[in-house]
Amino acid sequence: MSRHILTIDDSPSMRMLLKASLTAQGFTVSSADDGAQGLAAAKAAPPDLIITDINMPVMDGFELIEAARSDDALRLLPILVLSTEFSDDKKARARSAGATGWITKPFDADKLAAAIRRVCP
Amino acid sequence: MSDDLDAIQAIFFEECAEGLVAAEAGLSELAEGSRDPEVIAAVFRAVHSIKGGSGAFGHDALLGFSHRFENVLDALRAGRLEPSEPLLQLLLQSSDMLADHVAAARDGAAAPADQTLAAQLDGWLDAEPPLAADPGPTIEEDEFGFAPVAVSLDDLDAAPSLDVPAPWQIRFRPSAAALANGGEALLLLREVERLGGEVIACDTTALPPLEEMDPEGAYMLWTLSVPGEVAEEDLSDCFDFVAPDSLIEIERTDPPVTADVPMPEQSPASALDRVAPSDAAPDATTAERRPIERSETIRVDLGKLDGLLNLVGELVIRNSILADRLGPPEQEKVELPQLSRLTRSIQDMVMSLRAQPIQQAFSRVPRLLRELESETGKKVLLEVSGEGTEVDKRVIERIGDPLTHMIRNAVDHGIEPAEQRLAAGKSAAGTIRLSAQQRGGRIVVRVEDDGGGIDREAVRARAIERGLVAADAILSDEDIDQLICAPGFSTAASISNISGRGVGMDVVRSNIEGLGGRVEIASEPGVGTSFTLVLPLTLAILDGMVVRLGGQRFVLPLQSVIESVRPEPGQVSAPTPDSEVMELRGSYLPLRRLADFFGIRGAEKRPENGLVIVVEDDSAGQVGLFVDTVDDRREVVIKSLDQNLHPIRGLGGATVLGDGSIALILDVDAIVGTAPAVRQQRDLAA
Secondary structure (H helix, E strand, O other), rough: OOOEEEEEOOOOOHHHHHHHHHHHOOOOEEEEHHHHHHHHHHHOOOOEEEEEOOOOOOOHHHHHHHOOOHHOOOOOEEEEEOOOOHHHHHHHHHHHOOOOEEEOOOHHHHHHHHHHHHHHH | OHHHHHHHHHHHHHHHHHHHHHHHHHHHHHHOOOOOHHHHHHHHHHHHHHHHHHHHHHOHHHHHHHHHHHHHHHHHOOOOOOOHHHHHHHHHHHHHHHHHHHHHHHHHOOOOOOHHHHHHHHHHHOOOOOOOHOOOOOOOOOOOOOOOOEEEEEHHOOOOOOOOOEEEEEEOOOOHHHHOOOOOHHHHHHHHHHHEEEEEEEEOOOOOOOOOOOOOOOOOEEEEEEEOOOOOOHHHHHOOOOOOEEEEEEEOOOOOOOOOOOOOOOOOHHHHHHOOOOOOOOOHHHHHHHHHHHHHOOOOOOHHEEEEEEEEHHHHHHHHHHHHOOOHHHHHOOHHHHHHHHHHHHHHHHHHHHEEHHHHHHOOOHHHHHHHHHHHHHOOOEEEEOOOOEEHHHHHHHHHHHHHHHHHHHHHHHHHOOOHHHOOOOOOOOEEEEEEEEEEOOEEEEEOOOOOOOOOHHHHHHHHHOOOOOOOOOOHHHHHHOOOOOOOOOOOOOOOOOOOOOOHHHHHHHHHHHHHEEEEEEEEEEEEEEEEEEOOOOEEEEEEEEEEEEEEEEEEEHHHHHEEEEOOOOOOOEEEOOEEEEEEEOOOEEEHHHHHHOOOOOOOOOHHOOEEEEEOOOOEEEEEEEEEEEEEEEEEEEEEEEOOOOOOOOOOEEEEOOOOOOEEEEHHHHOOOOHHHHHHHHHHHH
């Protein structure tokens, strides 16, 4: 049973790129366009890992992580942030919201794979 | 595989186009005085997304510029910068530059020269930490950890030895917070094991008795040993997600012997290279990846789509042939009506594949306007509506130049200079309204300005000077307005060097007519001018009524047909020798004899032996068209005439009928709406 990763990013090409990369590594990938859709999708079918963007319309990555952490089913779920942001205060904010890890775009497929291994059983 | 990446990249560029439109729209709103944080956030997001993708696809120049642009937007978003007029001007210019960068990246062209603009952008951030401290998202900088990992600086300074370096020793105790956020210590230990490390000790002294233990608490301290040749960076990467209150110590067991060896080089390969196995060595994952990606979006060559469209057209024709050959009972028996419905659905679907929002064509207008503003010194506000209207892709491709010219025309000839506007009691800034809407089977695109209207005296004088009309010709206002579109009216030596460059209105008209549409001009002195492009919704198939004129068959588009009537004797009368009217239910309808319009001999002369088809036109209202008889109603596939013949007024194309013969398709609007002016003008222009 391959592991299920939910990717949340408002950019279709980024979603496709992630999907191409992750599918090649044997993951089952679903995706959502923004935090609100992502949260709904995660609640409906909790994935093994969420990879989320920060800057998105409707609900951003920080809000998504906070909402996931206050949901019983998603409380302990590993959530990786994948963002072009790299400032320390943004990372600190993500951490205090409850993110498990942070990867900076543009991502490298090998590093992404390693990062996933470190957070996803 | 490279196909897949090309496809993803193509989607990235589509996103860029959307992002640029969004950024443009948002910045324009800000320039007009909006201070809505949502608008600023939307602009930021748009630029941010472009930056994100550009890095992923290795477009470094685009990445660099979008990064600078984004920094300033971020400062604006966070309130560190005020949206002042000069800043907004710079941001608008940056948005244009970004568009140039995107185009260059897409076309594989050299990146535009952005140094000046980039320096200006950086200049606004002077109050911010200096740029040197902000290296930007370089490709090498792939990953950032949360924790300032506890790495001994002594070891960093000491270069690894050529001999076998001393093994690493790691002490690791995760905090409860690390576990609470989905951090799983076991996975980190496994990752270290992948690097060749092993757990050599586990300190469990902090472990409470079972009944007191919090299952989500953290109590263990592990000591690991890792072979010395493992790169320090790989080790610290393992722990870079761990929350800062965890204990992480990475040290060499012995100070290594010094010898200078370069650190293992980080390949600056873009994510693209990593995702893509090289074509020379396809790997096993390629095959399984394909179908999954394709299920989301696929990019299709337009040629294939057109091929499909043509085939659907053939299918429609075959349907007609079957309908011709079979009587109604047989049609039912072979389920022809069902087949026809199915064909129609396929046809609609194929047409919808080609439909795109007209926004794509509208999106370059704001930039054009800014250029025109700086060239002419006039201020122009743009109002856009109906940009979501979907039109055929070919229309979008072909409407760009006409649109550009009409906007140039409106700014140059339409909108008056500010002083003149103020003197006329208008606002100093002119307004151009750009709109699109679907009306029945047509798309109506309109460019309206609130300028001085067409200077008919000047147009008339110019037309006479150019020999387009006789000096003593009697022309109505509409005739004069139409002269703007006459070939030869617009030349390089035109009144202005702005509108004079590129194409003239005659080219606009022929472009639009090439699409099966027409151009309407309305102008009121002192109030403004509007150019309306009326385009067919579909360019391929239409519902038609087959009529006969002197033995020849023609197709009348059904969308303009109201009814058909056989005149009673006396119902048709001629108040003047050139104009006939028909009395219909108490009102009089202008009557046009199609045979006369096209000069067809042998057609029915007596009204009571023929039929009058009542058609409706946007401008002319209801008009009766006199034909010999009506054959039937059918769907026809439009074949363009211009490849073989000159465009002929009154004809919209040709089609193949069920029996294989060719019928010409009538352009009702051209025949009815603009007929008198058109004929007159054609004579004038000839």
